[in-house]
Amino acid sequence: MLATIMYAAGDVRVEDRPDPTILEPTDAIIRVTAACVCGSDLWPFRGADAVTEPTPMGHEYVGVVEQVGDAVTTVKPGQFVIGSFVASDNSCPNCLAGYQASCVHRQFMSGSQAELLRVPLADGTLVATPGMPDADLIPSLLTLSDVMGTGWFAAVAANVRPGGTVAVVGDGAVGLLGILSAKQMGAGRIIAMSRHASRQALAREFGATNIVDERGDAGVARIKELTGGLGADSVLECVGTQESMMQAIRSTRPGGSVGYVGVSHGVELPGQELFFSHVHLHGGPAPVRQYLPELIDLVWTRQIDPGKVFDLTLPLVDAADGYTAMDERRAIKVLLQP
Amino acid sequence: MLATIMYAAGDVRVEDRPDPTILEPTDAIIRVTAACVCGSDLWPFRGADAVTEPTPMGHEYVGVVEQVGDAVTTVKPGQFVIGSFVASDNSCPNCLAGYQASCVHRQFMSGSQAELLRVPLADGTLVATPGMPDADLIPSLLTLSDVMGTGWFAAVAANVRPGGTVAVVGDGAVGLLGILSAKQMGAGRIIAMSRHASRQALAREFGATNIVDERGDAGVARIKELTGGLGADSVLECVGTQESMMQAIRSTRPGGSVGYVGVSHGVELPGQELFFSHVHLHGGPAPVRQYLPELIDLVWTRQIDPGKVFDLTLPLVDAADGYTAMDERRAIKVLLQP
Numbered sequence: 001m002l003a004t005i006m007y008a009a010g011d012v013r014v015e016d017r018p019d020p021t022i023l024e025p026t027d028a029i030i031r032v033t034a035a036c037v038c039g040s041d042l043w044p045f046r047g048a049d050a051v052t053e054p055t056p057m058g059h060e061y062v063g064v065v066e067q068v069g070d071a072v073t074t075v076k077p078g079q080f081v082i083g084s085f086v087a088s089d090n091s092c093p094n095c096l097a098g099y100q101a102s103c104v105h106r107q108f109m110s111g112s113q114a115e116l117l118r119v120p121l122a123d124g125t126l127v128a129t130p131g132m133p134d135a136d137l138i139p140s141l142l143t144l145s146d147v148m149g150t151g152w153f154a155a156v157a158a159n160v161r162p163g164g165t166v167a168v169v170g171d172g173a174v175g176l177l178g179i180l181s182a183k184q185m186g187a188g189r190i191i192a193m194s195r196h197a198s199r200q201a202l203a204r205e206f207g208a209t210n211i212v213d214e215r216g217d218a219g220v221a222r223i224k225e226l227t228g229g230l231g232a233d234s235v236l237e238c239v240g241t242q243e244s245m246m247q248a249i250r251s252t253r254p255g256g257s258v259g260y261v262g263v264s265h266g267v268e269l270p271g272q273e274l275f276f277s278h279v280h281l282h283g284g285p286a287p288v289r290q291y292l293p294e295l296i297d298l299v300w301t302r303q304i305d306p307g308k309v310f311d312l313t314l315p316l317v318d319a320a321d322g323y324t325a326m327d328e329r330r331a332i333k334v335l336l337q338p
Numbered sequence: 339m340l341a342t343i344m345y346a347a348g349d350v351r352v353e354d355r356p357d358p359t360i361l362e363p364t365d366a367i368i369r370v371t372a373a374c375v376c377g378s379d380l381w382p383f384r385g386a387d388a389v390t391e392p393t394p395m396g397h398e399y400v401g402v403v404e405q406v407g408d409a410v411t412t413v414k415p416g417q418f419v420i421g422s423f424v425a426s427d428n429s430c431p432n433c434l435a436g437y438q439a440s441c442v443h444r445q446f447m448s449g450s451q452a453e454l455l456r457v458p459l460a461d462g463t464l465v466a467t468p469g470m471p472d473a474d475l476i477p478s479l480l481t482l483s484d485v486m487g488t489g490w491f492a493a494v495a496a497n498v499r500p501g502g503t504v505a506v507v508g509d510g511a512v513g514l515l516g517i518l519s520a521k522q523m524g525a526g527r528i529i530a531m532s533r534h535a536s537r538q539a540l541a542r543e544f545g546a547t548n549i550v551d552e553r554g555d556a557g558v559a560r561i562k563e564l565t566g567g568l569g570a571d572s573v574l575e576c577v578g579t580q581e582s583m584m585q586a587i588r589s590t591r592p593g594g595s596v597g598y599v600g601v602s603h604g605v606e607l608p609g610q611e612l613f614f615s616h617v618h619l620h621g622g623p624a625p626v627r628q629y630l631p632e633l634i635d636l637v638w639t640r641q642i643d644p645g646k647v648f649d650l651t652l653p654l655v656d657a658a659d660g661y662t663a664m665d666e667r668r669a670i671k672v673l674l675q676p
Binding site for chain 1: 386431435437438439442478546566568591592593604607612613615620621622
């Protein structure tokens with residue numbers, strides 16, 4: 001089969017690899033209908049994470065079940081499925097508490113930018129759709145595997161409430177879908193921090209009521225200005241850098257909440273400033289599995305259309321071009337078709 | 339009047355000072371019935387905070403109103419009152435949100451280890467008791483000014499729930515009253531981290547069900563062992579150092595909560611570890627004013643007896659001995675009688 005392999009920073013190749021096989025009775029093999037490039041794939045692509053060996057890439061996927069192990073009971077060959085970017089048993093105490101991305105048996109997925117994918121812990125990881133989806137639903141369903149679920153978790157972690165004021169730091173696909181999530185949860189005002197015209201337009205389409213194009217201290221000052229000097233009730237941090245985290249914390253009112261989902265890189269939070277900020281801080285890898293049934297329903301019934309974040313679709317063989325387009329911010333998010 | 343002044347690390351003197359006067363129409367002057375030495379007073383005493391000029395000490399107090407400014411309407415001369423260690427207007431948006439310690443007009447109190455005290459924003463800061471208290475209630479009422487309210491906030495910030503498992507890092511007066519608070523909120527199991535016999539005994543009296551005397555990684559391992567490998571639902575951090583914060587974060591289950599109230603000193607939180615920990619983090623200076631009516635009622639009706647943390651009572655003139663006794667951990671908390 002064809003699969004996408006990263007050899008080093010900037011070096012992504014699509015090449016022939018052996019088909020995956022069932023290794024554990026809890027595995028499933030799916031034929032990938034669509035996969036995509038994640039903002040977090042850019043960390044190693046840009047050299048911010050080391051690539052120590054040729055690495056199969058991709059952790060977002062939708063597809064059709066080809067084969068299941070003997071122990072799998074909830075999905076079967078022929079079904080269209082979506083799974084989380086973290087395989088989970090969905091039955092351990094952490095899963096039952098709603099933190100499937102901290103499942104005691106978790107496995108971070110990789111290798112979905114390929115024709116076939118082995119999914120461990122299939123019963124706890126995959127959810128079948130009500131039937132075979134219309135083709136136009138596939139991009140939106142694909143987002144539920146990570147990016148939409150992650151934006152949703154950012155909004156949950158930031159305690160978005162009906163009528164509340166929300167600010168979103170980061171205008172990548174996660175930030176944009178954080179806006180959509182906050183809107184869906186009834187936020188009164190949603191302030192998007194973005195300086196890119198195309199992303200501002202999509203932010204507004206998803207529900208942003210204000211755009212702030214300043215960053216850092218100037219961005220914080222603008223948020224304060226828009227919120228009576230106090231800061232926002234809920235701030236979604238969707239980048240993962242020191243600057244973005246501090247911008248989020250400083251944009252939040254005392255007693256408000258920061259939901260952070262940008263994979264943390266080089267961040268050190270100053271304890272004393274955090275102490276006196278009085279913010280709530282919560283985040284981490286999103287428990288996407290928890291949200292799949294609810295979000296599948298919202299997509300299936302066409303109440304939300306998160307697939308709009310895909311502004312470039314490429315055949316799998318051109319995956320490398322997709323990385324470059326996202327790295328150069330020419331594309332918000334790239335869908336790959338095997 | 340007599341007042342306690344810190345001249346430098348280790349140098350505390352009680353000396354004659356001019357009586358305070360009404361400076362603003364919102365001020366009150368109270369005659370201090372009892373004050374005390376706070377764990378946070380030990381930071382400058384130990385040289386961890388700089389003392390740049392002779393500093394009137396003390397921010398915990400109960401007393402009788404002597405005089406009020408023209409604008410004061412809710413307390414009057416002759417009433418017995420308790421106030422927060424942070425003066426607040428109790429009417430700004432942050433106060434109304436329950437974060438009086440982030441009041442937009444807040445003033446951190448100082449100078450309560452004295453015979454008389456000026457309290458700014460008296461209407462928003464002071465609460466009168468139902469009448470003159472019996473003498474044996476005074477220590478417990480005094481704790482509501484800071485240490486008990488701070489332990490209470492730690493438990494609130496850590497989302498203590500009926501039946502939940504709680505761990506408490508720090509066996510100073512705040513940690514011990516965090517135990518009492520968690521018990522009052524219905525916690526199922528309360529694990530106190532302490533290696534001092536007298537503090538362990540008080541911890542048990544306040545509701546601790548388990549004592550862990552290991553610290554650092556070994557302490558975390560013990561908490562995990564006691565919680566099915568997961569960590570506690572709620573962890574109260576009542577110290578403020580790097581070690582205690584990391585011990586708290588690492589002792590918390592994914593999805594659980596750390597409530598931190600130890601004034602942060604030299605703490606830098608590693609973003610990536612925090613990200614993958616999946617904990618909720620909340621804390622800061624306690625909004626004591628919010629809790630005063632409820633906690634006064636619990637003390638007045640003798641449902642709780644937080645005053646047990648005072649194991650040394652000294653006349654005000656001997657305040658310096660109180661600092662030394664707490665610094666050397668010979669006393670948990672020292673009550674001063676003007």
